[in-house]
Amino acid sequence: MKNWIKITLYIIFIIIIISLGINIKLYLDNKLLLKPKIIIKNDGINPFISKKELLETLEMNNFxxxxxxxxxxxxxxxxxxxxxxxxxxSVNVFQEINGQWEINIQLRKPIARILNKSGETYYLDAEGNTMHTTRTHTARVLVFNGEIRDKADNFSVNQIINNDSLINILKLDDIYRISNYVCEDTLFQSMMSQVYVDKNGDFIITPMIGDQKIIFGTANSDQEVESKFDKLKTFYTEAMKHEGWRKYKEINLKYEDQIVCKKKELIK
Structure with missing residues (x-):
């Protein structure tokens, strides 16, 4: 008899717990939704989307x-x-048991802005993928223009590197090597603003200090890029401090183990 009483009480207890759970869920489901907690992580200087803009976008699309x-x-x-x-x-959206919810976003880090031959403008990120520009935010990164055929949403850097036919006609992998190096070097990051690709496929850098042009040439490997920037850094730190920033009109890094410079003509 006592066992039956225990079993009955246990069943009643389970029913009560289940009923409470159902009632709590029904209560929470019908509560008004609060605004989400939004966390935006950004490795770059200027975030491409703000919390306010994200909320407005979700509202505009009826989410x-x-x-x-x-x-x-x-x-x-x-x-x-x-x-x-x-x-x-990357993004992670989750809801807590009390109905509150959270949006966690990791933004891409742009390292170059590209204006191709078709007039299309887009960014290249730190992982070698293209990303669109926005009307409200601009990243302070190297700007590449000139003879660039690469289009946004076409190929990533990894796809180009692993395709022998693409690597000879597209420039995105070379742009990535140059811009990635500059982003990691505080000296060049503060000095360089624009890079032009000429009809021969050579990269020509325009520094923010001085009016000379830097003939960088090709950027076919990380080793080549590092070697050329090392030569340029040595020239800047040793020669320029004696000669001055405005003495040269051209600095050519194309030749192995040497720098060929052209001085400005003296005005008589």
């Missing part, structure tokens, strides 16, 4: 709306939508 209930929140669709934004590297 968030007035008098929205917790049960009407579609986390999977929101995460997929944010992940499709060109400037977003």
């Amino acid at each position: 968030i709306f007035k008098d929205q209930k917790i049960k009407e929140l579609d986390i999977e669709s929101i995460e997929k939508f944010i992940g499709s934004i060109s400037q977003v590297k």
Whole structure:
């Protein structure tokens, strides 16, 4: 008899717990949805999207709306939508048991801005992928223009490197090597602003200090890029401090183990 009483009480207890759980869920599901906590991580200087802009974008696309209930929140669709934004590297959207929810975003880091022959403008990020520009935010990175055929959303740097036919006609991998090196070097990062690709495929750098042009030539490997920048740094730190920034009109790094310079003509 006592066992039956215990079993009955246990069943009643389980029913009460389940009922409470169902009632709590129904209560929470019908509560009004609060605004999300948004965390945006950005490795670059200027973030490409702000918390306010993200909220406005979600509202504009009806992922968030007035008098929205917790049960009407579609986390999977929101995460997929944010992940499709060109400037977003990764996103995680989750909801806590009390109905509060959070959006965590990692933005891409742009290292170069490219203006190709077709007039299309886009960024190249630190992982060698292209990303679109925005009307509201601009990254302070090297700008590349000239004889560049590469288009946005076409090929990544890794795809070009691993394709013998692409590597001979596209410049994105070379642009990546130069811009990636400059981004990691505080001296060159503060000195260089624009790079032009001429009809021969040579990269010509325009520094922010002085009016000379730097004939960089090709950038076919990391070793080549590092060697040329090492030569340039030696020239800047040793020769320029004696000769001055405005004495030369051209600094040519194309030749192995040497720098060929042209001085400005003296005005009589």
